[in-house]
Amino acid sequence: MRRKKEIERVFREGKRLEGRWFRFILLPKEEEIPRILVVVGRKVGKAVVRNRIKRAVREGFRKHKDLFGGLDLVVIAKPPVGTIEEPGEIERIFLREFEEVRDASGNTAHQRGLREEEETA
RNA sequence: GGGAGAGGGUUGGGGGCCGCGGGGACCCCCGAGGUCCCCGAGGAAGGUCCGGACUCCGCAGGGCAGGCCGCUCGGCGCAAGCCGAGAGGGGGCGACCCCUGGAAAGUGCCACAGAGAACAGACCGCCGAUCCGGCUCGGGGGUUAUCCCCCGGGCGUCAUGGAGGCAAGGGUGAAACGGUGGGGUAAGAGCCCACCGCCGGGGCCGUGAGGUUCCCGGGCACGGUAAACCCCGGCCGGAGCAAGGCCAAAUAGGGAGGCGCUUGAGGGUGGCCCGCCCGAUGCCUCCGGGUAGGCCGCGUAGAUGCAUGGCCCCCGAGAAACAGAAUCCGGCCUAGUACCCUCUCCCCUUU
């Protein structure tokens, strides 16, 4: 995402999910093609560290677009991410945490079905 | 063979797959689409410590204040700074390294300790020659008197007791008015002498910082601190690309208070003054309201929610450290991996 208005719309209307390493903001949309925005603040680290995180997260997004179908996604890195040196490690943590947080929130129809089963049981 | 010093260089390479930013060409079902080609982080891009370009402040004028630089000469440069050759001081066996205007222009400050701290001082100590005291001898006098006074001599002894002399030694301190030896003296002291050191002048050498085995003078006084004020010399107007410019959008030119209309409020982004310029239903403060999108600046890397990456294999036993352009350029400083090249020094061994 590159347009200011679109980005602000995601911040305004999106659903916020908290993880230990990242914060996610999701906004479902009509198109199937997902878009991403990575935010890494100054407190996370120096320029090199911040660039590494952005690249790793984008790489993970690029390789697993099927996970994010129909979403505009904002990923905000929290300070602990800056301590991880390996790009591959950052990528794995990002993907794993996205799935954990999404499943816990019951965002998909599949998950909603599961929760209904749990409630009835 | 081992250790060390100086200077310089590079900051992985090749391949495969999947990607990112910019530019160009072509294609199309015209969509922020596809294909191909080209370009795409650093030696520090960093800290923002100095300079400069550039932009605006009417001109960038004068003075004060302020900032930066500081051994000498030469070179480059507007400058900061760098390079070369030297000077003085300090460190190292050495190669070599580190420091650098002025303290006899003035002012300030040197705590504590110590006797004394800026043209200082006498605590312990040394001496006690001289004078006073004491003892004694001789002479004279007051006198009846082995008692007193005066003069002169002596004291190895009484005593260092005082007046006083001294600054060598001890001790204090970051720092105490030069060192060694001799003479000298009561004891001492540059008090005197010799040598060493120091200071001043001249000569000579050097463009200069300075040097001096030469000559003369001075017994010797002049402490430290300018990363304290300051003085000397050189440079600097102020801000900063969020500078600044263009287009578009937006709403009332609203309310309250204050100042002022040429004898001028206020302003022209300079810390102050002067000069200069602008200046009238104008300026300042507060309240209330609206808009904050794009382009240029901006680049043979170049964006603006901000690109240069990921995985795997090989290349020596091993691919890594520090680190990511944001207007550009020159320095300084800081961070740090692996390796290469040139020169040099010391030690050990062998010949």
Added chain:
RNA sequence: GGCGGCGUAGCCAAGCGGUUAAGGCGAGGGACUGCAAAUCCCUUAUUCCCCGGUUCGAAUCCGGGCGCCGCCU
């Protein structure tokens, strides 16, 4: 990106180059009380953010780092 400011005890903080580094809050101990509160007394800095330098001497002066905070679109 640029321009400023600040780091002193757990917290808030003062500090002409020379003391044992003020003071307040808090905390701990003691006194008082039948027990408390209030009050009184005592204790609480050893790298003054870190590393160098100047100086006889540095929290203070000068460099260089580090970490916070603010302003400018």
